[in-house]
Each structure stands twice: as structure tokens, then as C-alpha cells.
């Protein structure tokens with residue numbers, strides 16, 4: 001059915017995304033921060049705000065080219081089931097993105113030029129919420145099997161998207177995961193209060209019933225020889241993520257109480273899931289400093305608040321960005337602007353242009369007590385810090401727990417190095433245009449290939465890798481291409 005035009009819907013209905021629970025309410029528990037309920041009528045009105053502008057810049061703003069105008073219109077017309085079909089045509093796991101995506105599509109919406117963008121992410125979430133509620137999301141096993149066996153190493157969004165696509169093409173897929181549960185950073189990284197883990201479990205159940213085999217608690221290259229995995233499969237897809245933390249180049253990082261974000265956050269994920277949480281770190285009653293202004297840092301701040309921290313200070317090395325787009329960051333690019341994070345809405349202090357000098361143990365007990373830093377003013381060249389003026393050389397911040405969230409440098413291992421998988425200069429796995437590494441039949445996807453990125457990019461990479469593996473195995477493919485734009489993902 002052709003799309004309806006609703007040129008003045010945005011005048012009739014103001015933008016009303018699905019909201020969040022109040023900061024006071026949500027910090028008292030670990031349940032999702034998002035409002036659990038939404039009204040279909042309200043979302044149908046939000047769908048009507050889409051003007052069907054002819055050149056859907058939102059679609060090129062979305063890395064996986066979600067068919068946004070199609071489902072906006074279908075939701076407006078209350079055809080939720082068809083909207084779900086359209087959504088699944090480009091996105092295996094729309095709830096992964098509908099709950100966690102920073103929504104560069106909304107920055108690229110035509111209305112955003114001089115009005116409020118369509119609430120695209122909320123509409124996406126509503127469609128997939130309804131799909132699960134109504135029981136429309138069911139296993140779709142392939143009609144025939146090809147006889148090819150594929151191993152996917154790593155079960156984050158990239159690995160899972162690759163697995164589902166390859167399985168639907170008829171190949172026998174086994175997913176190997178070193179953690180005790182499937183999901184990668186969706187399970188052991190992103191906090192429960194941003195993304196409830198039952199959402200991963202319901203997909204794992206769907207994938208299992210489609211015929212995908214999951215092998216957990218198995219690190220390829222350690223618990224299981226990589227050569228054995230290669231020998232047992234016709235192709236391998238490496239979706240290992242990029243979880244090697246960037247280190248802080250100052251004295252004192254070896255003190256007790258200083259740890260990378262990814263040693264802290266998974267502990268709380270495990271506690272929330274009733275699993276053993278080795279490490280036993282908690283922010284309760286502590287002065288917490290979070291180094292890093294990105295979304296991993298924000299998740300540390302929010303987790304520390306829920307654990308009962310005395311004080312939480314989040315420190316960014318850069319100047320606070322402007323709230324308006326800069327001239328060299330025009331629409332429809334993803335907006336590089338400062339917005340308060342959900343974590344900062346909940347409390348704590350946020351410091352910018354603070355250059356950490358040392359982490360200090362004042363009483364010689366081996367534990368960190370203080371962060372010493374200088375407050376600076378930076379000048380930038382080509383977007384990089386070039387020069388600084390020191391405004392205060394002796395900034396001291398009490399710190400019983402320092403969480404380092406300053407980024408990641410690439411995959412934390414290379415189990416197939418002896419098979420010929422090489423790394424690029426940035427530490428990621430080098431691939432050719434087919435996403436194949438230097439080793440014949442071994443492909444790479446997601447953060448492991450592109451560096452630490454976003455869920456939506458990981459899903460797109462998994463879909464593209466599946467297409468390339470399918471073509472490699474069969475000489476042809478009917479799996480759809482995915483990543484459509486060259487928009488760089490937002491940093492974190």
C-alpha cells in the first residue's frame with residue numbers, strides 16, 4: 001500500500017518520545033530507566049509527524065538504513081504488524097537499538113532543520129515491544145540446509161546478527177562465547193537499567209529455536225584451540241568485540257581502588273542476574289571518580305549512584321562541547337553537541353577540561369585516596385587537542401574508587417593469529433572488502449573489525465559479514481546488504 005502523506009502532522013502533534021522514569025524513582029532500583037508503558041494512540045500521532053519528505057535523510061542517518069518513513073506511516077495507520085515486518089527487514093534486533101541507540105537518524109530528520117525531529121527511536125521501540133507482546137516474533141528456521149558449517153566467535157550484537165542471517169541462509173551455525181551467558185556487551189557491559197537482560201534472553205531463545213547452537217563458557221584460543229574451530233567449519237566469523245581498555249598514562253593506576261570500567265560494570269550485571277560477581281567492587285559509601293566523558297563513563301556514574309556512592313564526579317579531559325552544532329558539523333550529520341546524559345540527570349558532578357596528573361595513596365595503605373589534576377583550557381587543531389593553558393595546576397579530588405572509562409584499543413586477543421589473522425595499525429582485525437581477514441575463510445565483524453562503536457553498527461556489520469560468508473561458501477547470496485552510509489559512529 002502506498003504511503004499516506006501527512007504534511008502537517010508535525011504541526012498537530014508536538015514531539016513526544018517515550019520518556020524516562022523520574023531520576024529519583026529510577027536511581028532507587030536497577031530496573032530500566034525508560035517509562036515501561038506507552039500508548040498506541042500517542043505513538044500513532046508521533047508517526048503522523050513524519051512528513052514523508054521524499055529524500056529520507058533519516059534513512060541515511062541510520063547506519064543500517066532502517067525503512068523509517070515506511071514504519072512511521074504504518075504505525076500512524078495502526079498497521080503495527082506490517083511495521084514490524086519492515087523493521088525486521090533491515091534490523092535483526094530492533095529492541096537492541098530501540099532501547100540503546102543514540103539515534104543519529106533523528107539528527108538527520110528533515111524536521112530537525114528548524115523543528116523537533118520525529119521520535120524515530122521511540123517508534124522503533126514501540127513496534128518491537130508490540131511485536132513481542134502480541135507473539136508476532138517467532139522462530140524462522142530455514143526451509144532447507146546447505147550442508148555448510150559456520151562458526152561465529154563472540155555473541156554480541158555483531159555475532160548474533162551474523163548467526164541469524166547465516167542460519168536463515170541455511171548454514172549450520174555454532175556461536176562460541178567465553179562468558180557464561182550470550183549477548184556480549186548487551187549482557188555484560190550495558191547496565192540492566194539501560195537494557196533489561198530478558199530482552200537478550202528472548203532473542204537467544206528465538207535463535208536457538210531457529211537451529212543455532214550456542215557454546216558458552218568457552219574461550220576460543222584458550223578453552224578450545226582455534227585450529228580445531230577452523231578445521232570443524234567451512235567458514236569462521238570473528239565477532240570478538242573491542243574490549244581491550246585504553247590505559248591512563250599517569251602514576252598510581254596500579255593502586256587498589258583503580259579499575260577499568262569493564263572490570264566494574266560486568267560485576268553489577270552479574271549481581272543483577274544472580275550470578276557470582278568476582279571482584280566484589282562496589283561504590284557504596286565511596287568518593288567515586290569516573291574518568292571519561294562518554295557513554296561507558298555515564299554508565300559507571302549511574303551504577304555508582306545505584307550502589308550508594310557518597311559522591312560521584314565524572315571527569316572529561318576535553319572542553320565541554322557547545323549545545324549547538326558547529327559550522328563544520330552541519331545537518332544531516334550526527335550532531336556532535338553536548339547534551340546532559342541520563343546519568344548526569346540523576347546527580348553527581350561533571351567536570352570538563354581536567355587533565356589528570358596522578359592517582360595518589362595519601363596514607364600509604366596501597367589504596368587510592370585522591371586524584372590530582374590540572375584544570376586547563378585547550379586549543380584544538382583539526383578537532384584534536386593541540387595546546388593548553390593551565391588555569392589551576394593543583395586540583396585535588398577525593399577518590400576512593402577511580403573508574404577508568406577512556407576508551408578501548410581493539411580486540412583483547414587474537415586467537416587466530418597463527419592461522420594468519422592480522423591486525424590493522426589501530427589494533428582491529430584487518431579485512432578486505434569482503435570483510436575477510438588475511439586468513440582464507442575467516443571473516444571479522446563488529447567492534448573487532450571497526451573499533452569500539454555502537455550497537456547499530458555491530459548489527460549492520462554482522463549482517464554484512466553474513467552476506468559475505470554466504471557468498472564465499474555458495475558463490476552467490478540473497479542476504480541483503482546492510483550498512484549504507486559512511487556516517488562515522490558517535491564516540492564513546
Ligand SMILES: Cc1cc2nc3c(=O)[nH]c(=O)nc-3n(C[C@H](O)[C@H](O)[C@H](O)COP(=O)(O)OP(=O)(O)OC[C@H]3O[C@@H](n4cnc5c(N)ncnc54)[C@H](O)[C@@H]3O)c2cc1C
Nearest residue numbers: 154156157158178184185220240241446447453454455458
Ligand atoms: C559500558 C558500555 C555501554 C555501552 N552503551 C551503548 C549504548 O548505550 N548504545 C550503543 O549503541 N552502544 C553502546 N555501547 C557499545 C556497544 O555495546 C558495542 O559497540 C557492541 O556491543 C559491539 O558489539 P560486538 O558484537 O562487536 O562486540 P561485543 O558486544 O563486545 O561482544 C563480543 C563478544 O565476544 C566474546 N569473545 C571475545 N573473545 C572471545 C573468544 N576468544 N572466544 C569466545 N568469545 C569471545 C566476548 O566475551 C563478548 O561476549 C556500549 C559499550 C560499553 C562498553
Ligand code: SF4
Nearest residue numbers: 062097101103105121
Ligand atoms: S537503529 Fe538507531 S539510527 Fe537506526 S532508526 Fe533505530 S534509533 Fe535510528
